[in-house]
Every structure is written in C-alpha cells, then in structure tokens.
Amino acid sequence: MERLVSGIKPTGGLTLGSYIGAIKQFVELHKSYESYIFVADMHAITTPQEKKELRNNIRDMVAIYLACGLEPDNATIYIQSENPYHAQLSWILECNTYLGELNRMTQFKDKNRKEGSKNLSCGLYTYPVLMASDIILYDADVVPVGEDQKQHVELTRNIVERFNNKYGSTFKMPRPIIPEAGARIKDLQNPKMKMSKSDSDSRGCILLLDEENVIRKKIMSAVTDSDNKIIFDEENKPGISNLMMIYASLKDIKLDEVERKFVNSNYGEFKKAVADAVINTLKPIQEKYKEIINSSLIDEILNKGIEKVIPLAKDKCLEVQEKIGLGR
Numbered sequence: 094m095e096r097l098v099s100g101i102k103p104t105g106g107l108t109l110g111s112y113i114g115a116i117k118q119f120v121e122l123h124k125s126y127e128s129y130i131f132v133a134d135m136h137a138i139t140t141p142q143e144k145k146e147l148r149n150n151i152r153d154m155v156a157i158y159l160a161c162g163l164e165p166d167n168a169t170i171y172i173q174s175e176n177p178y179h180a181q182l183s184w185i186l187e188c189n190t191y192l193g194e195l196n197r198m199t200q201f202k203d204k205n206r207k208e209g210s211k212n213l214s215c216g217l218y219t220y221p222v223l224m225a226s227d228i229i230l231y232d233a234d235v236v237p238v239g240e241d242q243k244q245h246v247e248l249t250r251n252i253v254e255r256f257n258n259k260y261g262s263t264f265k266m267p268r269p270i271i272p273e274a275g276a277r278i279k280d281l282q283n284p285k286m287k288m289s290k291s292d293s294d295s296r297g298c299i300l301l302l303d304e305e306n307v308i309r310k311k312i313m314s315a316v317t318d319s320d321n322k323i324i325f326d327e328e329n330k331p332g333i334s335n336l337m338m339i340y341a342s343l344k345d346i347k348l349d350e351v352e353r354k355f356v357n358s359n360y361g362e363f364k365k366a367v368a369d370a371v372i373n374t375l376k377p378i379q380e381k382y383k384e385i386i387n388s389s390l391i392d393e394i395l396n397k398g399i400e401k402v403i404p405l406a407k408d409k410c411l412e413v414q415e416k417i418g419l420g421r
C-alpha cells in the first residue's frame with residue numbers, strides 16, 4: 094500500500110479553504126493509503142503564537158480531523174513536535190538545500206513583501222525544508238495539499254533527488270495530490286486573494302466552526318460582478334468563479350454541471366444554494382466536534398499515533414546519519 098502524509102498548521106480558526114483544499118482530500122483518500130496525518134504545530138510557531146491558544150488550537154485540530162471523518166483505525170494521527178526526528182532530519186536537509194531555492198518560495202516572498210524582513214522569523218524562511226522533512230521522514234508516496242503548498246512539495250522533490258544522487262537511494266520521491274476543484278479557494282471579499290485566516294478580513298473568510306447565520310451572511314455578501322450569469326471565468330468573474338468552486342467541490346460535481354444547474358438562476362438564488370451547501374457540510378462536522386473536543390478519545394488517538402511514528406522516523410534518521418557520517 095502506498096503511503097500518504099500531510100498536515101495542517103494549528104493556527105486557530107480553520108478555514109473552508111483548508112477544508113476543501115486539504116481535509117476533504119484526506120478524508121476521501123485516507124482509507125486507500127497507509128495514511129499519516131499530523132498537526133503541524135512546529136510550523137505554527139514560525140509566526141508568534143500565544144501559549145494557551147496554541148495548545149487549544151492543537152487539540153482543536155485533532156478534534157476537527159476526527160469530526161470531518163478521519164478514522165483513527167485507517168490513519169495515524171499525531172502531533173509533529175512530539176516526534177523529535179522531524180527537526181533532526183530538517184537540519185540535515187537544510188544543509189543540503191540552497192539559499193537560492195528558498196529565495197524562490199513565493200509564500201515567503203509574498204510575506205516578506207507585505208511585512209518586511211525585520212518582522213519575519215528565520216523559521217518562516219526555512220519552513221519549506223521542515224515540510225520536506227515531514228514528508229520524506231515517512232517515505233511518503235503522496236501528499237494531498239492545496240495549490241499554495243505545491244511549490245513546497247516540488248522543493249521536497251528536488252531535495253530528494255539531490256540527496257539520493259549524493260548519498261545513494263535513501264528517500265522515496267513524493268508526489269503532490271491537488272484537488273481538481275477547490276485547490277485555491279479565494280477570499281469572499283477579495284476574490285483575487287487566497288482565503289486565509291491570517292490575511293483575510295473576517296467577512297471574506299468562512300471558519301469551520303462559524304455559526305449558520307454567520308456563514309449565510311458571509312456568502313450572501315460575497316463580492317461578485319454585475320453580469321448576473323453563473324459562468325466560470327476566473328479572470329473576469331473571480332467572485333462567482335470562487336463560489337462555483339466551493340459549490341462544485343462540496344457537491345462533488347464538475348464546474349460545467351454547476352453552470353448547467355444554475356443557467357436560469359440569478360446571483361441571489363445561486364448564493365443561497367452555495368450557503369446551503371456549506372451549512373449542510375459544516376453542521377454535522379460542528380456537532381461531532383462538540384461531542385469529541387472534551388473526550389479522552391483525543392489523547393488516546395494521539396498516544397497511539399506518536400508511539401507508531403517515532404520508531405519509523407528514528408530508523409529513517411539513523412539511516413540518513415549513517416550515510417552522511419554523523420555520529421559514531
């Protein structure tokens with residue numbers, strides 16, 4: 094069975110974008126692979142985090158994985174920082190990655206442009222290498238991610254190729270899996286920009302735990318155009334195209350089917366249908382989340398998960414250290 098590895102940063106308030114771009118794929122794929130899904134808490138601290146909030150967000154993330162439908166019998170779920178080999182391998186990989194490669198990472202370049210280098214941590218700059226480590230530590234075959242992480246998986250592939258050429262076959266070559274619809278869900282108020290909790294204004298961003306009336310309001314006031322035709326055209330109709338992506342993804346249909354279904358509808362009617370689709374998807378997730386957030390199930394699953402991954406990661410790390418000549 095091939096291996097699947099992926100994770101999400103627990104920075105609080107998971108968005109509909111992360112659900113559609115990542116979690117929905119995890120749920121669909123996790124039974125067909127040997128799956129390792131983790132909480133990327135070491136990635137979260139690349140930007141300042143409040144201690145108590147971070148702890149809560151980590152636990153929330155696990156509850157959300159479970160509430161969305163990940164089954165712990167089919168996926169190993171764990172917290173990244175509880176396995177020290179992620180950081181261990183990451184350092185070795187950093188020493189085999191070029192500055193030029195990290196300078197090309199668009200996510201960092203965008204942040205640097207917006208915030209200026211004075212406010213950014215070195216961790217934010219090198220985190221694509223930690224991500225490579227997360228992936229190849231477990232010999233992943235596939236990595237389901239949204240479009241914005243594709244470049245980081247490509248960097249991972251370059252690192253694998255270089256390392257294997259230099260030290261002999263050591264790591265598997267991973268491949269990204271990017272969803273057909275919903276790889277890049279946009280901000281509802283600024284549909285040229287990615288929907289993201291840190292960058293979006295709150296009206297532009299739907300959170301998985303938003304209440305029904307809040308979701309409805311955000312979708313009904315999403316920015317569109319004056320054309321009143323439900324046609325997919327990201328260039329000229331980014332707002333409507335984004336809503337079509339959301340609808341297509343949640344209903345598991347193609348974009349041309351969305352066009353056909355709403356050929357006689359106006360924007361108000363279409364937005365209502367999108368809001369219904371989002372609410373119908375999120376309501377059962379929210380109910381399940383409330384059931385499990387305070388249960389001991391979460392710790393049981395995390396204990397089992399970390400027990401399973403540490404020996405795997407340790408073996409890999411020792412193999413790498415031996416190939417390089419570290420230690421005795």
Ligand code: TYM
Nearest residue numbers: 099100101102110111114115133224238239276277278288
């Ligand atoms: P993060 O936590 O920013 O995002 C988690 C996942 O959600 C996807 N995503 C989106 N997809 C579509 N539209 C959006 N608006 C949207 N916003 C977020 C992201 O593409 C991602 O798949 N570095 C990663 C976490 C990570 C990881 C890994 C992923 C750490 N190690 C190893 C895979 C494998 C990150 O910051 O994602």
